Each structure stands twice: as C-alpha cells, then as structure tokens.
Amino acid sequence: MSFAAVRSILQLNTDETQALKFLPVVTQITAKKAVQGSTADLARLVDSIPIPCAPRFSCLVPIFHATLKSVQVPNYINLKTIPAIMGAKWALLGLVKICSAARPSAVGSDTGDSIVTKYIVRRWDEIFPWMRFFARNCLPSPYDVSVTPPRPDLCNVFDATKLCIHPLTFICTSSKEGRHILRSSISVQHYVAQLWVLVGNLKGDVLQGDPGSSTDSLVSMIRTSFTVTNNACISESEDPDKITLPISNYIHAAGGVKPVVYTLLRYIRRITRDAVAVEEPRSWTPSDKSVQHLHLFTAGLHYSFLFLKTISRQDASCRAQLIRQGSIRTMVDAITLILPKILVQTNAEMDFHSQLGLADRQNVLWMGYSYIASAIRDGDDGVTSVCQAIDAGLIQTLEKGVVCPPHANHREYPNGHPPRGRMGDVELLLLLPTFFLYHRVVESIFKHWFRVQSAPMAKREIRDKGLGVALELVLKSSIDAMDHRSVEPINPQEYKCSGPGCGIWTSEFVSKKRRCSGCLISLYCSEKCQRTAWRNGHKKWCQVLRCAVGPWGSRDIRTSLQVIAGFETSEISGMAKDVETRVREAQQQFPAFINKLVLMLDMTVFPPEIHVLPVHRLEQFPGKDPIWPEIADEIRQRSDSPPKGYMFSVVKVHLGKSKFTLFSPSMALRMAFESQYFVVDDSVDENDSTTLGDQDLDYGSEPLYDADGSEDKCYEV
Incomplete structure (x- = not known):
C-alpha cells in the first residue's frame, strides 16, 4: 500500500542530486521516487540501507532532511496529517540508521565537525520537534508504562524508542556542540528528563513491535546507554564560557526530588542485576561478547554513580532524600555484586587495554566509593551514613578487594598497579575510623563482627598490600571502639540521680x-x-x-x-x-x-x-x-x-x-x-x-x- 505523496518533489541541490548517481541502480530508482514524494518508497529506501555500510549511503541524508523540512509537525492526527507523519518517521529512521554506524572520528571535509553534528545537531530545529511528537504519541507515559500509547498504529514502541532516544545517544558520544544543547536548552532537558524516567520504569526485556532479531536484552541496553545522555545534561560544559542550566531545572523537569531519587536508585539496581547476569567470558579478549556486555553495563553504572554524586553535591534536598531512601545501601550492594566481575586479573592484553582494562573496570568501584565517602564527609549527619554503610556490609566488601594483585613492571603504571583515583577504597576505609567513637557506629560494628562470626569468610590471600595494611588498622580500631564501649563504670551511680548523696536509680524516679x-x-x-x-x-x-x-x-x-x-x-x-x-x-x-x-x-x-x-x-x-x-x-x-x-x-x-x-x-x-x-x-x-x-x-x-x-x-x- 502506498501513501500519498508528501509533496510533488523534494528540494535537492545539484550536488546532492549528482551524489545519488553513485548508488546501486535499484537504490537510485527508489531514491528518485522518494524524492518525488512517495512515502512507501522512502520506507523501502531506509530498509535497503545495510547497517555495516551505512556511512556509504550518506548521500541519502539530503532526502531525509528535505522530507523533514517539507512538512510541519501537526497539532492533530487525522487522515490528512498521517502521510506527513509517516514521511517524517521514515526520514528520522534513515538518519538514525546512518548515524548509528558512523564513528565519532568521522568528520566532514567542509565543516570539520562529526557526522552526527552535521546530520543531527545542525538540523536540530527540524529534528527535535518530531522527536517530541513521537515521544508524546507513540511512547507510554513516563510514570505509568502500563498505559497504552495514544497512537501505536503510527509508530510502534520499538521504532519510537529509536527515533526518540538514539539521536540523543549519538550527540552525547560524538558531538561537543550537541552536548551543549542538552545542557543549555530548557525544552531539551525537560524532554531528556521525561525519557529518563520512562526508561527507568520500563519492565521486562521486550518492547512492543520488537522484531526479535536479537537475543540481547534491548531494554537493558537502552537503559544502560541512556545513563550517558542523562549525565551529560547536568555535567559541566567543555567550554567554560558557555552557560549551562542549573541542576534544579533538570530535577524539576523529572518531576521533583523524589522521582529523581527513586528513578536513579532503580537504574543502579537494574543495571547491577544485568551486569551480574553476564555470562563468564570464554576468553578475556576485546572481541568476546560477554566482555563487551560487561563493559557496557559497568560503564552504565559508572555514569549512574557519577550522576548520583553530582546531584548529591549540588542539591541539598537530593542529598538528604538519597540518604533516606538508602542510597548508601544500594551503592554498597551494587559494588558487592559487581566486584567479583570487576576485580579479575586476566592477561596483559586485557588488563592494560585502553577501554576494557583493569583500570577502567576498577574506576567504576572507585566512583561508588567516592559517593559513599562524600555522603559521610560532606553531609550534616555522617554518623547515620557510616551506620548505613557498615550495616550494608561495606567492610566485608572492602575485605574482598585485597584479592586483586598489582601488576609488575608496566610503563604506564610506575607503581605496578592501575591508579585508584582521588577517592578509592583505601581513602574511604581510612575515613570510617574517624566515626568509630560514636555510640551508634559502635553498635553497627558489633553487628558487623556478629555477622563475621556467624558466617566466617574464607581466608583470603592479601595481594593488594596497601589495602591490606589499611584494612588491618581499621579493623583494630573497630575492636578498640567495642572495648571502650564495653567498659563497666567504676561506680554504678552512672545510672543514678546526680544529686550529692542521692541513690535513686533513674528507672525509679517518682x-x-x-x-x-x-x-x-x-x-x-x-x-x-x-x-x-x-x-x-x-x-x-x-x-x-x-x-x-x-x-x-x-x-x-x-x-x-x-x-x-x-x-x-x-x-x-x-x-x-x-x-x-x-x-x-x-x-x-x-x-x-x-x-x-x-x-x-x-x-x-x-x-x-x-x-x-x-x-x-x-x-x-x-x-x-x-x-x-x-x-x-x-x-x-x-x-x-x-x-x-x-x-x-x-x-x-x-x-x-x-x-x-x-x-x-x-x-x-x-x-x-x-x-x-x-x-x-x-x-x-x-x-x-x-x-x-x-x-x-x-x-x-x-x-x-x-x-x-x-x-x-x-x-x-
């Protein structure tokens, strides 16, 4: 079935028309009909683009841009506007398909900017209104994903997700100019915040309309990759002269402090679950599928931890709400679960890999430790934060870290070990004893030692000597704290009236x-x-x-x-x-x-x-x-x-x-x-x-x- 033409012919310049002649003959014929306004041929043209060779079909981009420019976003959906909507849908899908295969380093010879900047960011005024249109009409409600989208017949949830989310991912990873749009536009931040809440509330692994061509969990992949976009909205600009919006704008756009906190902690828990579910790699090589998936999920956790730390530092209401909702326990649980996946010494090729290496894997843990340390050190009630961390098993988790050995003699790491970062495990560990002098913390220490005695851990070889020494000092200090708390008073008048000569116990006060x-x-x-x-x-x-x-x-x-x-x-x-x-x-x-x-x-x-x-x-x-x-x-x-x-x-x-x-x-x-x-x-x-x-x-x-x-x-x- 063929839809009516969007208009008689799309406006292409001479160079753009000439470039189409380098396409295969069949593709040229389809492109010609698409230029003449056939929506059906525009759809066939998009389907004919092979993903591995998509950048070679960049000559089709002017057709997609011309299609979007030739129509306006309708206020209503009816028989007259459906052709324009379908044309915009296929034009956007075409742009997404070509940009998805483009590398961030690919640049145009005329502007020197990346393909994503040329094809998406520079055409943002034409593309973004349609992204909002499909998000509003073809995606479920952010706060209630069980509600059926208003018009799934126009575009199923699977395609709408690609139209609404993928361009954001591209500009976050490939375009400096695009990232500035995320940080400076109120409407864009509102759009991103709503999508972030929506993706965080998605359940299951299948979207409506998913053809099922991949065995990978699409929802998990989308959730993980969206953390990059979300963090870009509140991160500092690469250009100090450019103005960025305050973080309060993003929090308001997402519905307030509570929705932001609930959604963020839900992201961390679900990404952690996905990372733990990754199968053990058959071979620790960059090409191994399990290694790639593990890298994706740990990167998602890294950006989620970074987002959490940022909003906690910049917004006092978020910081307090995070503590109340158990952010420290969530963080400790996440680190505890992924630590066996992270602290794995394999081989020189992997351990010192620029992206998949041990240093980047450990950096995920250090970011989590950094948030816990900042919550303790910079909060109004560090005692409560320390109690939550110890009750959640932070000390046991740090004890597991001693199994990761330092590497010997590598030119990039003079001390033989990848860097821990500004606030790593040792720094957090040495912060805890400064709170061991509080009664509530000592009670948590008692519980910790009770758990250790009830379920003793297997003896571990201390291969990280620095962490091992710090751990020994801290554990000794915890025992001293229990000793000081358990000292019996010299005189039982401790529980009596302080009046001279009065022997009435406080429990007997009249x-x-x-x-x-x-x-x-x-x-x-x-x-x-x-x-x-x-x-x-x-x-x-x-x-x-x-x-x-x-x-x-x-x-x-x-x-x-x-x-x-x-x-x-x-x-x-x-x-x-x-x-x-x-x-x-x-x-x-x-x-x-x-x-x-x-x-x-x-x-x-x-x-x-x-x-x-x-x-x-x-x-x-x-x-x-x-x-x-x-x-x-x-x-x-x-x-x-x-x-x-x-x-x-x-x-x-x-x-x-x-x-x-x-x-x-x-x-x-x-x-x-x-x-x-x-x-x-x-x-x-x-x-x-x-x-x-x-x-x-x-x-x-x-x-x-x-x-x-x-x-x-x-x-x-």
Missing part, C-alpha cells in the same frame, strides 16, 4: 527525668537534688561538661562520651613520646603562652594526630574564658599524674562537615562525677518530662530543663 539544660549530662530526680548539686560543685563543672559535648549539644556526642574518652586516653598514652616532643616545640613557638598550652587530639583524621596550641587558638572553644586556668589548677590538684607542659587536653571530632573541639571527656567526666564515667540511660522516656523552672529549651532534639530560673540556674553556653 516524677519524670530532669536533665540540666546547661551541660546536657546531669540527671536529677527532683528540684531539690538539682539545687544541691548546683551549690556543691556543679556550678563550676556545668560549663566544663557542656564544652565536652560541643556547642550544639549533639546527642551523638553526648551519648558517646565514654567511647570518646576511651580513645582519648589510649591514644594520648600510646603517643607519649610524640606528646613530649609536641609540647617542647609549642613552648618554643609560643613562649608568651607557655602556661596556657592545650593538647589537642585530632580524631577527624586517621590515624589520630597530636597538636599543642595556646588555648585561645582552638576553634569553637571558649579559650579566653577565665574559668580554664582555675580548671587547670583543679586538675593538677586532683590528678594522680598531672599533665606536664599543658593545662589539659581537648578532642577534635566531626559529624560530617561539622567539626567540634571538645574539652577532654575523660577529664570532665572524672572530675565532675568523682572519677566516674556517665552514660545516658536511654531506657527512660525523656520526651515525657516536666519542667523544674519556667523555661523549656530544646537541644539535640530532646526536652532539656533549667533549674528554677534563680541565681542558682545552670550555666548556659
């Missing part, structure tokens, strides 16, 4: 639990005990205890003072010689403050570092407060082994991007509670409390209470 809003640590059974404690020394130590929990009164810090104190004591004792050296250096560097030096244990790095500074040089610490010399004298009087050369010690910790300098927890707890550690009894409901005074303050998301508002009121920082 009224509700009362907490001092100044220090956030002391608990009292009654107003009487609180007043008595204030007059008997708490007035002096209230500010000191508050400085031990930080200026913002973080619950994570407050509930972890025993662990922090344990690390503080053990680290300073273990570096006794280094401490003496640092003190002598500080006395020479700051002779005017020789009596006001403070030892700082920096726990924000691993291994911890020691610094000695004047008290006023400490960040986020009331160094000029006159109470500190008095406290230092008290410490010297009551300590069996007073510190030599410095007043007291402080500990620098972080909760992610926020860092705090804390007064020595071990000293504060020991001096304020008569050599007893104090741990919060979380078994008592603190949210059901009554106030002692007339003011109710909120620190660390818990109700905290002053004294009675009189002159004996607790010190407030």
Whole structure:
C-alpha cells in the first residue's frame, strides 16, 4: 500500500542530486521516487540501507532532511496529517540508521565537525520537534508504562524508542556542540528528563513491535546507554564560557526530588542485576561478547554513580532524600555484586587495554566509593551514613578487594598497579575510623563482627598490600571502639540521680527525668537534688561538661562520651613520646603562652594526630574564658599524674562537615562525677518530662530543663 505523496518533489541541490548517481541502480530508482514524494518508497529506501555500510549511503541524508523540512509537525492526527507523519518517521529512521554506524572520528571535509553534528545537531530545529511528537504519541507515559500509547498504529514502541532516544545517544558520544544543547536548552532537558524516567520504569526485556532479531536484552541496553545522555545534561560544559542550566531545572523537569531519587536508585539496581547476569567470558579478549556486555553495563553504572554524586553535591534536598531512601545501601550492594566481575586479573592484553582494562573496570568501584565517602564527609549527619554503610556490609566488601594483585613492571603504571583515583577504597576505609567513637557506629560494628562470626569468610590471600595494611588498622580500631564501649563504670551511680548523696536509680524516679539544660549530662530526680548539686560543685563543672559535648549539644556526642574518652586516653598514652616532643616545640613557638598550652587530639583524621596550641587558638572553644586556668589548677590538684607542659587536653571530632573541639571527656567526666564515667540511660522516656523552672529549651532534639530560673540556674553556653 502506498501513501500519498508528501509533496510533488523534494528540494535537492545539484550536488546532492549528482551524489545519488553513485548508488546501486535499484537504490537510485527508489531514491528518485522518494524524492518525488512517495512515502512507501522512502520506507523501502531506509530498509535497503545495510547497517555495516551505512556511512556509504550518506548521500541519502539530503532526502531525509528535505522530507523533514517539507512538512510541519501537526497539532492533530487525522487522515490528512498521517502521510506527513509517516514521511517524517521514515526520514528520522534513515538518519538514525546512518548515524548509528558512523564513528565519532568521522568528520566532514567542509565543516570539520562529526557526522552526527552535521546530520543531527545542525538540523536540530527540524529534528527535535518530531522527536517530541513521537515521544508524546507513540511512547507510554513516563510514570505509568502500563498505559497504552495514544497512537501505536503510527509508530510502534520499538521504532519510537529509536527515533526518540538514539539521536540523543549519538550527540552525547560524538558531538561537543550537541552536548551543549542538552545542557543549555530548557525544552531539551525537560524532554531528556521525561525519557529518563520512562526508561527507568520500563519492565521486562521486550518492547512492543520488537522484531526479535536479537537475543540481547534491548531494554537493558537502552537503559544502560541512556545513563550517558542523562549525565551529560547536568555535567559541566567543555567550554567554560558557555552557560549551562542549573541542576534544579533538570530535577524539576523529572518531576521533583523524589522521582529523581527513586528513578536513579532503580537504574543502579537494574543495571547491577544485568551486569551480574553476564555470562563468564570464554576468553578475556576485546572481541568476546560477554566482555563487551560487561563493559557496557559497568560503564552504565559508572555514569549512574557519577550522576548520583553530582546531584548529591549540588542539591541539598537530593542529598538528604538519597540518604533516606538508602542510597548508601544500594551503592554498597551494587559494588558487592559487581566486584567479583570487576576485580579479575586476566592477561596483559586485557588488563592494560585502553577501554576494557583493569583500570577502567576498577574506576567504576572507585566512583561508588567516592559517593559513599562524600555522603559521610560532606553531609550534616555522617554518623547515620557510616551506620548505613557498615550495616550494608561495606567492610566485608572492602575485605574482598585485597584479592586483586598489582601488576609488575608496566610503563604506564610506575607503581605496578592501575591508579585508584582521588577517592578509592583505601581513602574511604581510612575515613570510617574517624566515626568509630560514636555510640551508634559502635553498635553497627558489633553487628558487623556478629555477622563475621556467624558466617566466617574464607581466608583470603592479601595481594593488594596497601589495602591490606589499611584494612588491618581499621579493623583494630573497630575492636578498640567495642572495648571502650564495653567498659563497666567504676561506680554504678552512672545510672543514678546526680544529686550529692542521692541513690535513686533513674528507672525509679517518682516524677519524670530532669536533665540540666546547661551541660546536657546531669540527671536529677527532683528540684531539690538539682539545687544541691548546683551549690556543691556543679556550678563550676556545668560549663566544663557542656564544652565536652560541643556547642550544639549533639546527642551523638553526648551519648558517646565514654567511647570518646576511651580513645582519648589510649591514644594520648600510646603517643607519649610524640606528646613530649609536641609540647617542647609549642613552648618554643609560643613562649608568651607557655602556661596556657592545650593538647589537642585530632580524631577527624586517621590515624589520630597530636597538636599543642595556646588555648585561645582552638576553634569553637571558649579559650579566653577565665574559668580554664582555675580548671587547670583543679586538675593538677586532683590528678594522680598531672599533665606536664599543658593545662589539659581537648578532642577534635566531626559529624560530617561539622567539626567540634571538645574539652577532654575523660577529664570532665572524672572530675565532675568523682572519677566516674556517665552514660545516658536511654531506657527512660525523656520526651515525657516536666519542667523544674519556667523555661523549656530544646537541644539535640530532646526536652532539656533549667533549674528554677534563680541565681542558682545552670550555666548556659
């Protein structure tokens, strides 16, 4: 059946007409009828193009361009507009077919740009409106793929996918000018975002209209390749002078933060599943089909990881939503599943291949590690992120990495091993111990060791020595954290009222639990005990205890003072010689403050570092407060082994991007509670409390209470 002509004849110039004479005779006849406006012959012309030799038929491109230029995108679909629609469909399919076989390096002699730039990007105003038309009328709804497209009779989903998605893939991989269109056009970004959501929601492996000529999973291939297009929309431009749209525009186009997060995590899970399902290569060579598929899927994961890291860094709402939806667990699961496929040493030809080699395969893992590290290091709540990572099995996954050996003597890698990148496994591994001093993290460590004991891993040969050494240090630190958390209190008054001489346990309080809003640590059974404690020394130590929990009164810090104190004591004792050296250096560097030096244990790095500074040089610490010399004298009087050369010690910790300098927890707890550690009894409901005074303050998301508002009121920082 032949459709009516689009118009009597398409407009071709003399050179374009002459070029058609180099085609086979049968193709020339079909091309002539297509130029005269026959849609049926235009379809036959496209079908006659052999894919392996498609670039040789580039002389047909002017026919396709002329067809698109000769018609306008209709507002309605009826008998009059169907011929134009079918002509545009076959013209677009022809362009896709020719560009699909073109190499990125193929350039035209007249413009010097790639074939894709000449045939698609430079004709974007003619091509893009038709791409949107077929996406709107021949593809399912992005958010409900079960809905039948409005007009599948015009173009089935299989062909519509090629028309709507393939040109985007071409310009992302082959055209710098085309990539700028993706980054700078609001309408194009909206189009790409909607397609990204649609492809992410596709289920199964077969599209409607798929001829079934290939055994490969078409949906998996499309999903994986679309990650390149998606990432190009939000990546930085190669030309710094060109303006790109903010990432908020793309997020809005995709439906908001939640759809973006859900779709992205779904992409990662499904691409991971596809990568794991790849059959073991029969021979690790670049021509092996399984090797090629594995490369495709791991590249898809790489760009998905990169997209995740970008939106997490640039948009705070996405960063928080990703953590809430378990992005760290998803990332750890993905790395754990693909790691056996990635860390495979084969032969020199493959391991050092420019595209399929071990370095590029490992780079997928490093990108995933980099996101986990950034979520921990740059987030507001790094403790939660670390807990999620450990609970997901990150430490076990890193333990598997030691089996990948370094290569010996290769000119591109002087150290014998492909580069790890800026944030690889070792860097992430050494970030974890900086959070081992928190109670919640130690609980996750307990669970980790319980899993290891329940299902012990087979003994592995440590072939990556650098990772092996770092792993040993971190595991030792995790055991130390459990030891510090398990220390029994010297005095059971830890769970009692802090009032002098009061022996009531917190679980036996007649009224509700009362907490001092100044220090956030002391608990009292009654107003009487609180007043008595204030007059008997708490007035002096209230500010000191508050400085031990930080200026913002973080619950994570407050509930972890025993662990922090344990690390503080053990680290300073273990570096006794280094401490003496640092003190002598500080006395020479700051002779005017020789009596006001403070030892700082920096726990924000691993291994911890020691610094000695004047008290006023400490960040986020009331160094000029006159109470500190008095406290230092008290410490010297009551300590069996007073510190030599410095007043007291402080500990620098972080909760992610926020860092705090804390007064020595071990000293504060020991001096304020008569050599007893104090741990919060979380078994008592603190949210059901009554106030002692007339003011109710909120620190660390818990109700905290002053004294009675009189002159004996607790010190407030």
